Amino acid sequence: MEAGRAVGVVADLIDPESGRPRCEMRVRAKATVLAAGAVFTPALLMRQKLAGSSGQLGRNLVVHPGAGTSALFDEDLSAWRGTMQSYYIDEHLDDGVLLEATFPPPGLGYSAGSLPGWGRDKELFRLYPRVASIGSICSDEGERSDPAHREARGAHPLLAVGPRRPPGRRRDSALGGAALRRGATTVYPMLPGLTSISSPHDVERIRSGKWKRSELHVSAYHPMGTARMGTDSFGSVVDPWGAVWDVPGLHVLDASILPSSTHVNPQITIMALAARGAARLADALG
Numbered sequence: 595m596e597a598g599r600a601v602g603v604v605a606d607l608i609d610p611e612s613g614r615p616r617c618e619m620r621v622r623a624k625a626t627v628l629a630a631g632a633v634f635t636p637a638l639l640m641r642q643k644l645a646g647s648s649g650q651l652g653r654n655l656v657v658h659p660g661a662g663t664s665a666l667f668d669e670d671l672s673a674w675r676g677t678m679q680s681y682y683i684d685e686h687l688d689d690g691v692l693l694e695a696t697f698p699p700p701g702l703g704y705s706a707g708s709l710p711g712w713g714r715d716k717e718l719f720r721l722y723p724r725v726a727s728i729g730s731i732c733s734d735e736g737e738r739s740d741p742a743h744r745e746a747r748g749a750h751p752l753l754a755v756g757p758r759r760p761p762g763r764r765r766d767s768a769l770g771g772a773a774l775r776r777g778a779t780t781v782y783p784m785l786p787g788l789t790s791i792s793s794p795h796d797v798e799r800i801r802s803g804k805w806k807r808s809e810l811h812v813s814a815y816h817p818m819g820t821a822r823m824g825t826d827s828f829g830s831v832v833d834p835w836g837a838v839w840d841v842p843g844l845h846v847l848d849a850s851i852l853p854s855s856t857h858v859n860p861q862i863t864i865m866a867l868a869a870r871g872a873a874r875l876a877d878a879l880g
C-alpha cells in the first residue's frame with residue numbers, strides 16, 4: 595500500500611522441500627487482483643486491515659450443505675467413468691434444494707462415505723463398482739455477526755455456519771424408494787441408526803425418522819459471499835466489477851464477491867464474473 599492505494603504484492607517464495615520461505619518476491623502493479631477464494635480472501639484482507647469500512651468483510655458466508663443417498667445394484671455400473679455430474683434435478687430449487695448425480699472417487703464425497711463401515715471394512719470396496727449415488731445440496735447462510743466479535747468469543751472469525759435447514763429427508767426418502775423400485779437391492783441413506791434399507795416399506799422409516807442436526811452426515815460445499823459485491827460502499831466490499839470500494843487499485847475476483855447464494859454449483863458463475871471483471875480492468879488500464 596502507498597498513500598492508501600494498492601501498488602502490488604509482496605510474497606514469500608516457499609521452498610518445496612523445507613516448507614520455509616526461500617526468498618521474497620515483490621511485484622509492482624497498476625492494478626492488483628486478489629483471488630484467494632471465499633475463505634482466504636477475507637482472511638488476507640482482514641490481516642492487512644484493508645477493505646473493512648463497510649463492516650461486511652468476512653460476513654455473509656454462504657455454503658451449500660449436502661448429503662447423499664447411495665444405492666447398491668446387482669450389476670456393475672462403474673459410475674466413476676464418464677461424466678461425473680451427469681444429471682441434476684432443479685424442480686425443488688424453490689425450496690432451496692438441488693439434486694445432483696455425483697460419483698466422486700472413493701475418499702471424496704458421500705458416495706463412498708455412505709457405505710456402512712467405510713474405511714474399516716475393506717470388503718466393502720468390492721461393492722463400489724455396483725454403487726450409484728445422488729446428492730442433495732441446499733443453500734445456507736452464514737452467521738451475520740461481526741467477525742471480530744466472533745473471534746473475541748473464541749469462535750472462528752469466518753467459518754461460523756451450521757445448517758439452519760438440513761438437506762431434505764423427505765426427498766431422500768423419495769430417492770431411496772425410487773432406487774429400490776428401479777432394481778437397487780440396498781439403499782444407504784446416511785442416517786444414524788438407519789445405515790441401510792432394502793425394502794420399499796422401510797422408506798417410511800426415513801420419512802418419519804427424527805434426527806438431530808448434529809447427527810446428520812452433512813458436508814458443506816461452495817463457500818461464497820464473504821467480500822460481497824454491491825452498488826453502494828455501505829453494504830458491500832466491492833463494486834459490481836470487483837473493485838474494492840475503499841482501496842483504489844485493488845480488485846477481488848473470486849467466489850467471495852458473490853452477493854448471495856447461487857443455489858447451484860458456482861464455478862461457472864465465478865469464472866464468468868472473473869472474466870467480466872478482468873476484461874473491464876484490461877480496458878481501463880489501456
Ligand SMILES: Cc1cc2nc3c(=O)[nH]c(=O)nc-3n(C[C@H](O)[C@H](O)[C@H](O)COP(=O)(O)OP(=O)(O)OC[C@H]3O[C@@H](n4cnc5c(N)ncnc54)[C@H](O)[C@@H]3O)c2cc1C
Pocket residue numbers: 629630631632634638679816817847848849850859860861862864
Ligand atoms: C473437490 C471439489 C469439487 C468441486 N466440484 C465443483 C463442481 O463440480 N462444480 C462447481 O461449480 N464447483 C465445484 N467446486 C467448487 C469450486 O471449485 C469453487 O467454488 C471454486 O473453485 C471457487 O473459486 P475461487 O476462485 O473463489 O477460489 P479457488 O478456486 O479456491 O482459488 C483460490 C486460489 O487461491 C490460492 N490461495 C489461497 N490463499 C493463498 C495465499 N495466501 N497465497 C497464495 N495463494 C493462495 C489457493 O491455493 C487457490 O489456488 C468443487 C470444489 C471442490 C473442492
